[in-house]
Amino acid sequence: MQSQSLQVFREVARLGSITAAARALAYTQSAVSRQIAALEEDVGATLFDRAARGVTLTEAGRCLLGHADAVLDRWETARRDLAALAGLGAGRVRIGAFATAMAALVPRAIAAFQARHEGVTVNVVEGLTPRLLDRLADGDADVAVVSSPPDQPLDAARYRLHHLLDERLLVAVPRDHRLARRRQVRAAELAGESFIAGSADAERTLLRATLPAGWTPRVDIVVREWTGKLGCVAAGLGIALVPALAVRATPADLALVALRDASVRRIHAVTLAGRTPPAAVPELIRELRAVAATLTIPSRPRRTPTPTHVRRT
Amino acid sequence: MQSQSLQVFREVARLGSITAAARALAYTQSAVSRQIAALEEDVGATLFDRAARGVTLTEAGRCLLGHADAVLDRWETARRDLAALAGLGAGRVRIGAFATAMAALVPRAIAAFQARHEGVTVNVVEGLTPRLLDRLADGDADVAVVSSPPDQPLDAARYRLHHLLDERLLVAVPRDHRLARRRQVRAAELAGESFIAGSADAERTLLRATLPAGWTPRVDIVVREWTGKLGCVAAGLGIALVPALAVRATPADLALVALRDASVRRIHAVTLAGRTPPAAVPELIRELRAVAATLTIPSRPRRTPTPTHVRRT
DNA sequence: GGCTGCGATGCGCGAGTAGCATGGCCAGTC
DNA sequence: GACTGGCCATGCTACTCGCGCATCGCAGCC
Numbered sequence: 001m002q003s004q005s006l007q008v009f010r011e012v013a014r015l016g017s018i019t020a021a022a023r024a025l026a027y028t029q030s031a032v033s034r035q036i037a038a039l040e041e042d043v044g045a046t047l048f049d050r051a052a053r054g055v056t057l058t059e060a061g062r063c064l065l066g067h068a069d070a071v072l073d074r075w076e077t078a079r080r081d082l083a084a085l086a087g088l089g090a091g092r093v094r095i096g097a098f099a100t101a102m103a104a105l106v107p108r109a110i111a112a113f114q115a116r117h118e119g120v121t122v123n124v125v126e127g128l129t130p131r132l133l134d135r136l137a138d139g140d141a142d143v144a145v146v147s148s149p150p151d152q153p154l155d156a157a158r159y160r161l162h163h164l165l166d167e168r169l170l171v172a173v174p175r176d177h178r179l180a181r182r183r184q185v186r187a188a189e190l191a192g193e194s195f196i197a198g199s200a201d202a203e204r205t206l207l208r209a210t211l212p213a214g215w216t217p218r219v220d221i222v223v224r225e226w227t228g229k230l231g232c233v234a235a236g237l238g239i240a241l242v243p244a245l246a247v248r249a250t251p252a253d254l255a256l257v258a259l260r261d262a263s264v265r266r267i268h269a270v271t272l273a274g275r276t277p278p279a280a281v282p283e284l285i286r287e288l289r290a291v292a293a294t295l296t297i298p299s300r301p302r303r304t305p306t307p308t309h310v311r312r313t
Numbered sequence: 314m315q316s317q318s319l320q321v322f323r324e325v326a327r328l329g330s331i332t333a334a335a336r337a338l339a340y341t342q343s344a345v346s347r348q349i350a351a352l353e354e355d356v357g358a359t360l361f362d363r364a365a366r367g368v369t370l371t372e373a374g375r376c377l378l379g380h381a382d383a384v385l386d387r388w389e390t391a392r393r394d395l396a397a398l399a400g401l402g403a404g405r406v407r408i409g410a411f412a413t414a415m416a417a418l419v420p421r422a423i424a425a426f427q428a429r430h431e432g433v434t435v436n437v438v439e440g441l442t443p444r445l446l447d448r449l450a451d452g453d454a455d456v457a458v459v460s461s462p463p464d465q466p467l468d469a470a471r472y473r474l475h476h477l478l479d480e481r482l483l484v485a486v487p488r489d490h491r492l493a494r495r496r497q498v499r500a501a502e503l504a505g506e507s508f509i510a511g512s513a514d515a516e517r518t519l520l521r522a523t524l525p526a527g528w529t530p531r532v533d534i535v536v537r538e539w540t541g542k543l544g545c546v547a548a549g550l551g552i553a554l555v556p557a558l559a560v561r562a563t564p565a566d567l568a569l570v571a572l573r574d575a576s577v578r579r580i581h582a583v584t585l586a587g588r589t590p591p592a593a594v595p596e597l598i599r600e601l602r603a604v605a606a607t608l609t610i611p612s613r614p615r616r617t618p619t620p621t622h623v624r625r626t
Numbered sequence: 627g628g629c630t631g632c633g634a635t636g637c638g639c640g641a642g643t644a645g646c647a648t649g650g651c652c653a654g655t656c
Numbered sequence: 657g658a659c660t661g662g663c664c665a666t667g668c669t670a671c672t673c674g675c676g677c678a679t680c681g682c683a684g685c686c
Contacts, residue, residue: 001388003314019663028645033664035643043395049588050664052652056452059405059591060398067391071384075314078380082356085373092372139369275362278372332632341676346633348674363633365683 001042003075006068008035009047013065017054084119086279092121093280096132096144101267104248105164105295106145109287113280120280133159136272143281145288147265154270162269162285165292169259170242172233172250180255187261194220194238196229230254245295267292314355316388319381321348322360326378330367397432399592405434406593409445409457414580417561418477418608419458422600426593433593446472449585456594458601460556460578467583475582475598478605482572483555485546485563493568500574507533507551509542543567558608580605 011021022032047061084090135141197219223229324334335345360374397403410419445457510532536542
């Protein structure tokens with residue numbers, strides 16, 4: 001069966017004439033005649049009664065007509081859906097992102113994306129980088145926003161990397177801390193400090209690349225929850241490392257100082273190499289890059305201003 | 314679009330491999346590969362990601378898959394419906410029949426037909442022959458059971474005639490009538506009788522072909538309704554003509570005598586020439602013929618026995 | 627590094643399908 | 657009753673499309 005045959009059939013049925021249908025469809029009469037004959041052969045029934053003045057549907061023809069309409073309509077719907085998908089009027093994209101990226105980067109990018117493409121559904125899952133890459137490989141996510149230390153680059157053979165930004169580390173200190181007025185510090189200057197950590201070795205991971213040999217940050221307090229962690233800093237219990245992307249989520253009652261020689265985490269949007277992502281993904285990555293640019297402040301990182309061209313969610 | 318392409322697409326999607334789908338469908342790998350490529354070209358989207366070990370659906374492919382299923386299913390349904398139509402598992406047939414045929418002939422034929430073909434809907438309209446032929450021509454009926462006098466044959470060019478039987482005329486007389494014990498009479502013997510007529514000239518029509526020249530049946534009473542007409546006969550008010558097909562509907566309190574030289578009405582099942590009737594029509598005509606055979610009793614027509622192989626409705 | 631399995635592709639052939647022209651059939655007309 | 661016009665079917669020819677065959681490229685594996 002060919003959709004063309006059904007269209008011809010439908011037109012002949014509508015006009016009650018092979019010749020008229022041929023004219024309407026810009027075919028010759030013989031072509032249409034043969035198309036109908038072939039279709040009749042195919043379905044094994046006579047579809048039209050031929051008379052001197054045109055043709056009329058037989059019972060079988062009437063029966064087929066309804067089905068032909070349905071088949072052609074559904075096929076038309078399929079084409080429209082695919083076109084919508086390509087034109088981003090429809091579709092779905094599943095994003096994985098690490099926790100800090102969810103503070104501002106990803107939500108703002110999604111907001112900007114959805115403002116342009118209402119029809120596209122966006123799902124987000126937060127998780128750690130390895131888990132996100134697994135989801136990607138399993139086909140449970142279409143794009144992952146992950147961070148990787150410079151000394152552990154992602155496997156460029158398996159993944160397509162779209163660099164978004166290099167994230168610097170800041171140090172959150174109490175307002176009356178000796179470093180509170182500094183614009184930036186070196187890691188070595190933090191040697192005597194007590195760190196408020198999110199987990200037992202999280203801070204070590206963050207600092208790993210630039211830690212002076214043999215120097216291990218002293219961690220006296222472990223507070224998993226972000227708000228509590230910064231609360232401890234504000235109360236003068238210690239200092240904390242703050243990824244640049246999380247700056248937006250820091251309260252005003254503490255000071256943030258750039259860590260000059262800190263390791264820089266590379267933030268990438270990652271897709272699976274050799275797999276065509278949903279059409280929305282490239283567009284979404286563009287939005288991520290745009291937002292990333294507004295979040296990367298070259299100097300004096302305190303209080304990143306809200307970018308004017310990105311609406312806040 | 315071709316249904317074949319969609320089937321190939323579905324199989325590739327199901328098996329996740331072009332080669333495997335080719336094996337399953339008894340194609341070569343290259344054929345399937347090209348089919349998919351052509352389909353992708355057609356819909357303007359990449360449907361599969363090609364990898365070293367098979368292929369996986371893209372977003373567009375997943376989108377298309379649902380539609381492809383629907384299209385193929387509907388097409389399959391169409392084929393099944395058409396097959397059912399041809400095999401008389403479905404369909405509809407509209408019968409027109411003149412009044413007397415509805416006494417036994419048509420109902421029994423329909424009953425026998427429906428016993429064999431439950432899925433077929435049968436509609437019946439009663440009417441006079443000219444009106445029935447009009448319905449046929451207008452496509453409002455598929456077959457008409459009509460009677461025609463031998464001297465007014467139906468137009469064999471416009472109609473296909475399926476002869477069912479030649480209907481003789483009987484005379485209904487009171488039980489104590491001088492002719493009541495006769496097996497048959499000649500029309501001339503009815504010269505002095507008063508006819509109970511269904512309409513002013515109905516009896517003349519019935520007798521026309523064999524009326525002796527110049528002889529006109531005397532009609533004193535006109536009773537449109539069949540029961541009343543025969544009631545008058547039973548009460549001794551006159552005699553009445555009874556078409557053989559109506560014998561079954563005559564009460565027992567009067568006598569029926571065959572009219573030996575009466576005009577014979579030819580009863581036909583008629584379809585429109587040059588138009589394919591519903592598949593059920595030939596079958597139905599067979600049933601009509603079978604019933605007609607049981608209704609045509611060569612001698613002594615009184616009390617036709619109920620045919621044993623035709624269930625009464 | 628050779629082997630294996632998968633998909634893509636150049637090539638050649640056969641089937642299908644288009645257009646052109648013709649013929650048959652029917653209806654309406656002179 | 658012959659003629660004509662409209663309609664559909666069909667023989668013919670050319671061309672395209674789609675298949676199979678064979679081969680190539682690539683990736684993973686022993």
